[in-house]
Amino acid sequence: MGGFGSGGWNATGRPTTADLPQLDVNRLNKSGVLHQGYRGVLGWRGVDGEVRMNITTRSDHISLEGASDGSNRIDVIWFSWEPCRFGGRRPFFFCPGCGQRVVHLYRRGHFACRTCNDLSYPSQRERESDRAQRRANRIRRRLGGESGWLNVPSRPKWMHLSTYERSVNEILAADEITNRHVSRYI
Numbered sequence: 344m345g346g347f348g349s350g351g352w353n354a355t356g357r358p359t360t361a362d363l364p365q366l367d368v369n370r371l372n373k374s375g376v377l378h379q380g381y382r383g384v385l386g387w388r389g390v391d392g393e394v395r396m397n398i399t400t401r402s403d404h405i406s407l408e409g410a411s412d413g414s415n416r417i418d419v420i421w422f423s424w425e426p427c428r429f430g431g432r433r434p435f436f437f438c439p440g441c442g443q444r445v446v447h448l449y450r451r452g453h454f455a456c457r458t459c460n461d462l463s464y465p466s467q468r469e470r471e472s473d474r475a476q477r478r479a480n481r482i483r484r485r486l487g488g489e490s491g492w493l494n495v496p497s498r499p500k501w502m503h504l505s506t507y508e509r510s511v512n513e514i515l516a517a518d519e520i521t522n523r524h525v526s527r528y529i
């Protein structure tokens with residue numbers, strides 16, 4: 344659970360998103376952590392040693408209590424659910440620092456988004472995500488829609504269903520790459 348990269352600070356000494364203990368709202372959701380009443384332990388291992396936190400989930404927030412750093416502070420992280428175009432819903436965190444909706448939070452003393460923590464991206468991953476989004480945006484515009492992560496245009500009347508479905512799959516695949524590599528989109 345959690346997910347700590349191989350660590351290592353980049354050449355500028357500025358940490359990247361891969362260097363810090365990370366919370367990914369989609370991974371937590373898939374693991375059932377966002378269910379109200381969930382209780383468990385999250386662990387990360389990295390350059391600062393091991394971090395273990397007790398997690399408790401309520402209907403709209405999680406509480407994280409870290410014993411490993413000797414503090415008794417409890418981190419409270421609010422989340423919400425946003426409807427998806429094709430039904431269902433997906434979760435977002437609210438960054439405790441700036442209140443923006445984000446998919447990832449990073450723990451640098453306390454949890455906050457990439458921007459609040461002044462993190463850079465690992466450049467390779469950033470390039471992969473940019474490439475994926477440029478490709479997806481071309482498809483979005485071909486469908487008569489607007490550019491932008493998570494944006495899936497509806498089917499133009501002139502387009503065959505099978506072509507449309509293939510286009511949507513390409514968009515979703517690109518978004519999945521972005522989802523894995525980028526912490527803050529909107």
Ligand SMILES: [Zn+2]
Pocket residue numbers: 438439440441442443455456457458459460
């Ligand atoms: Zn923030």
